[in-house]
Amino acid sequence: MIDKIFFNFTRFSALLILVIVAWIFVVLFNQSIEAMNTFGLDFITKDEWAPNLDKFGAYAAIFGSVASTFLAMLLAIPVAIGVAIFLSEIAHDKIKGFFGVSVELLAAIPSVIYGMWGLFYFVPILRDIFGGMGIGLLAAGIVLAIMILPFMAAVTRDAMNTTPDILKESAYALGGTQWDVIKDVIIPYAKAGIIGSLILALGRAIGETMAVTFVMGNVHHVPGSILDPTTSIPVTLANEFTEADSSLYFSSLFGLALTLLIMSFVVIAIAKFYFLRKARRA
Amino acid sequence: MTAVQKRILINRIALVFSTLSAIIALGFLFWILGILVMKGMSALNWNIFIYEGAPPGYEDSGLKHALTGQLILVGLATSVGVPLGILAGTYLSEYGKNSKLAHAIRDISDIMMSAPSIVIGAFVYAIIVMPMGHFSAWAGAIALAIIMIPIILRTTDDMLQLVPGTLREAAFALGAPKYKVILSVVYRGAKAGILTGVLLGIARVAGETAPLLFTSFNDNFFTTDLNAAMPSLTVTMFNYATSPYEDWQQLGWAAAFILSMFILGLNVLGRLILLAGKGK
Amino acid sequence: MASIIDIKEECALQVRDFEFTYKGATSPSLKKVSMPIAKHSITALIGPSGCGKTTLLRAFNRMHDLYPGNTYAGEIEFEGRNILTPKEDLIHLRTKIGMIFQKPTAFPMSIFDNVAYGMRLQGIKNKTELNDRVEKALKDAAIWKEVSDRLKHDANGLSGGQQQRLCIARAIAVEPDVLLFDEPTSALDPISTQGIEKLVIELKERVSIIIVTHNMQQAARVSDYTGFMYLGELIELGQTEELFVTPKEKLTQEYITGKFG
Numbered sequence A: 001m002i003d004k005i006f007f008n009f010t011r012f013s014a015l016l017i018l019v020i021v022a023w024i025f026v027v028l029f030n031q032s033i034e035a036m037n038t039f040g041l042d043f044i045t046k047d048e049w050a051p052n053l054d055k056f057g058a059y060a061a062i063f064g065s066v067a068s069t070f071l072a073m074l075l076a077i078p079v080a081i082g083v084a085i086f087l088s089e090i091a092h093d094k095i096k097g098f099f100g101v102s103v104e105l106l107a108a109i110p111s112v113i114y115g116m117w118g119l120f121y122f123v124p125i126l127r128d129i130f131g132g133m134g135i136g137l138l139a140a141g142i143v144l145a146i147m148i149l150p151f152m153a154a155v156t157r158d159a160m161n162t163t164p165d166i167l168k169e170s171a172y173a174l175g176g177t178q179w180d181v182i183k184d185v186i187i188p189y190a191k192a193g194i195i196g197s198l199i200l201a202l203g204r205a206i207g208e209t210m211a212v213t214f215v216m217g218n219v220h221h222v223p224g225s226i227l228d229p230t231t232s233i234p235v236t237l238a239n240e241f242t243e244a245d246s247s248l249y250f251s252s253l254f255g256l257a258l259t260l261l262i263m264s265f266v267v268i269a270i271a272k273f274y275f276l277r278k279a280r281r282a
Numbered sequence B: 001m002t003a004v005q006k007r008i009l010i011n012r013i014a015l016v017f018s019t020l021s022a023i024i025a026l027g028f029l030f031w032i033l034g035i036l037v038m039k040g041m042s043a044l045n046w047n048i049f050i051y052e053g054a055p056p057g058y059e060d061s062g063l064k065h066a067l068t069g070q071l072i073l074v075g076l077a078t079s080v081g082v083p084l085g086i087l088a089g090t091y092l093s094e095y096g097k098n099s100k101l102a103h104a105i106r107d108i109s110d111i112m113m114s115a116p117s118i119v120i121g122a123f124v125y126a127i128i129v130m131p132m133g134h135f136s137a138w139a140g141a142i143a144l145a146i147i148m149i150p151i152i153l154r155t156t157d158d159m160l161q162l163v164p165g166t167l168r169e170a171a172f173a174l175g176a177p178k179y180k181v182i183l184s185v186v187y188r189g190a191k192a193g194i195l196t197g198v199l200l201g202i203a204r205v206a207g208e209t210a211p212l213l214f215t216s217f218n219d220n221f222f223t224t225d226l227n228a229a230m231p232s233l234t235v236t237m238f239n240y241a242t243s244p245y246e247d248w249q250q251l252g253w254a255a256a257f258i259l260s261m262f263i264l265g266l267n268v269l270g271r272l273i274l275l276a277g278k279g280k
Numbered sequence C: 001m002a003s004i005i006d007i008k009e010e011c012a013l014q015v016r017d018f019e020f021t022y023k024g025a026t027s028p029s030l031k032k033v034s035m036p037i038a039k040h041s042i043t044a045l046i047g048p049s050g051c052g053k054t055t056l057l058r059a060f061n062r063m064h065d066l067y068p069g070n071t072y073a074g075e076i077e078f079e080g081r082n083i084l085t086p087k088e089d090l091i092h093l094r095t096k097i098g099m100i101f102q103k104p105t106a107f108p109m110s111i112f113d114n115v116a117y118g119m120r121l122q123g124i125k126n127k128t129e130l131n132d133r134v135e136k137a138l139k140d141a142a143i144w145k146e147v148s149d150r151l152k153h154d155a156n157g158l159s160g161g162q163q164q165r166l167c168i169a170r171a172i173a174v175e176p177d178v179l180l181f182d183e184p185t186s187a188l189d190p191i192s193t194q195g196i197e198k199l200v201i202e203l204k205e206r207v208s209i210i211i212v213t214h215n216m217q218q219a220a221r222v223s224d225y226t227g228f229m230y231l232g233e234l235i236e237l238g239q240t241e242e243l244f245v246t247p248k249e250k251l252t253q254e255y256i257t258g259k260f261g
């Protein structure tokens, strides 16, 4: 009797996850129907976002999301791999412990703080170097890169650490140097795990709001250069959701949310179910 | 230069580059941490805990409203998210095991763990704020709970699976019903791990800003009304930091510092509990 | 005290008063070990688990140096010099003293690239030379027939026994003088084990071999000399037949008759 009740409680809770996820998709879809009916494909291919004219094209925001994430990955990946190599192969035990834990704790710092730092300390530097406002795609890419770095380095290190010791030792036993072992054994062995980790970090970066919302500019324009202000999907949502004043405006914002959810779902699913699963099987 | 000498040289260069990138990365991160600590500490004083928000320029302004709001929001989210997460994790580990359904739930939940939190905010806005017609603490707490459930679910599932099967069998052999075995044997065996998962889950949602922006929204004054907009440290930080007023920006840094210390504290505590549990 | 046979033939290695302590350990894992390793013969190391066989074996190619904090003292003489000095060129040493591990350790690359790996590290790029030497190593490791038609395939597709022979081919391809085997058959089935044992015996024509094994029969089957270790000490080193038939030490006697271990 109690057994049955307890079982049903647990099963209900577990099924709730599926229900919530399905519900999120259904709600976002329903809410965006108006925008989809009004604009059709133009919603994602046009970049005119003019609330006063009830015109909403999300291309600039989508472009900004993709471009800022791409820039962040470009900057963060080499550094993260370097940090992961340092943490797994170079640092001595004590340093390894200290830096390893530091990196993990830094990954826990709320992203809004990276955004504040970006706005107050980093944007002025960019302004000094490049002139202009400092706010824009480049600032967003760099702040995003720094924010994602600890997570990326930590998961990449974990992937590298799955390489069995005796495999590494076998390469040393043939006269390999540390770098030979890293490039010929560790990276090829942990390849799927490393790629999966990097893509997972990408999935997080693309949905990140607070680190970039201060420094991107929220201008619905495909930027002419990486120094120009622009916007991304999360930045648009953060800035405009409470300002929306027409149902079409709301619907368009929900359309953005749905687009973002689908993009990140696809990216995360590729990371988890293709690469990371392959890595675990190996 | 022989091939081996060349290899040794390349090795040196590569190792120097990795070490440099580690130094650069950690340099940036400690720079940010240093600013957080310095700005935060210098803005910290007792008034922060005594006074609520005030217009810019007022002496007697503080973060009491945001601190209590934060505690209420996270507390509510925890009281919803933790039981649901633990029960769901229990289902996966104790009943669902390797069934297709259990795997599907694990997969979906895993994806949810990395899904953009601002989208959760939009969802809660549509299902709670729009029908109610106004922002509310409830809406914010539910958004946080939705983010929390997958984290708790995952750790509970993992930690329960670590409890040896023989322990369960021994309890079954004594004639205990399954729920009793789970409650008194399995949960006890996984206590440290589940607790760590809960702490990390709380730490994770405590730092969330995006899902609160249009659910619990913000308020510059002290309130405990769960049916009204409620301030939080994160949203307050966001608003104050983007304001042009120096004293508000100061308060923003103070909020950032307090929140970060809270989150780092939870993370460290979680690790210590896990270590202590392993030591046994 | 220990009874160490005096080897008349030429020696590949000479261990003198070797002591080894792992990082953080309170007592040494090896205490004053002295032993000769005869050239072109097989020396087996036996003894109960944890007695220090692997620790001693890994000293010969300075594997321990990969993990900082371990301390050692004493001497190991190889080619007329003490290889335990800080100025020893480890890359060169390890190409002269190869190693085979407890489990097969095929690299995540093709069969050909696995065998060519050590040669490429030495800077050999010439295609024909690589092809010839890979073929010869695979033939010497008695695996050529099985893999000659799929050299470009991933080495991880091979069976455990095949992978272990591939690892042997990889090790002998760089033409070392000494080969170290650490329980090379512990992860293999009896048939593969037989194959590896036969191969080890064939190899002693060209290299000096030290093999750690937990299996006394294996030591008796393949080795010329056997050393019995116990609690970090070398208790007895003798010709294999003598050691198993007429051990000089009581501990050896007890161990080979199965009184403990």
Ligand SMILES: Nc1ncnc2c1ncn2[C@@H]1O[C@H](COP(=O)(O)OP(=O)(O)O)[C@@H](O)[C@H]1O
Binding pocket: C022, C023, C025, C029, C047, C048, C049, C050, C051, C052, C053, C054, C055, C056
């Ligand atoms: N990496 C290590 N760190 C500390 N102690 C070790 C390590 N490896 C082995 N030992 C200890 O050294 C002793 C000898 O181990 P080992 O050489 O592996 O024995 P065997 O190969 O004969 O089984 C054992 O007491 C073992 O616990």
Ligand SMILES: [Mg+2]
Binding pocket: C053, C054, C055
């Ligand atoms: Mg051993």
